[in-house]
Amino acid sequence: MNKNKLSLLIILFSFLSAFTLHKFYVGVFQIDYFKEKKAVQITARLFIDDLEKALYKKHNKHFYLTTKDEISDANTYIASYLSEKLKIKINNKIQTLQFLSKEQEDNIVICYLKIPFKDNLKELDIYNNVLSDVFNEQQNLVHLNINGNKKTILFTNTETNQKLKYK
Secondary structure, three states, rough: HHHHHHHHHHHHHHHHHHHHOOOOOEEEEEEEHHHHHEEEEEEEEEEHHHHHHHHHHHHHHOOOOOOOOOOOOOOHHHHHHHHHHHEEEOOOOOOOOOEEEEEEEEOEEEEEEEEOOOOOOOEEEEEEEEOOOOOOEEEEEEEEEEOOOOOEEOOOOOEEEEEOOOO
16 A cells, blocks of 8 residues: 555544544433423433533542442432532522432433422523533533423523523
């Protein structure tokens, strides 16, 4: 193989490797509210290893999420982390997130949370910097379905707060 072909092959391999090794830092959240259910329902989908890194950074211990070695109070730590990094105000009142459960789907952990709420939802203020403390490139997509009004918003390391109004 001549020198030019070898150089071209090395450049091509390096270029392709850069794309296959790159990781996306994204979380997907679903927030639903229907007055008749008397609760705001929240689903958070996060990469397990990313959440583990965030918990390790905060507590300096391994959690082994969704494995047989998971620490016994892992859900308490996850609930605390999410409550710190995901804050929701409804009608100008800060709400308390209730962590319900979690499950694994491939390399994703799905966390289920809720906020009991029975009034008319007129204003929703969301602060979301989940995993941004670990990954500057983190993006969090939030899909909203509030009384049938659907919208998707994006949160980044620099855009962490969104306020929405409903009739």
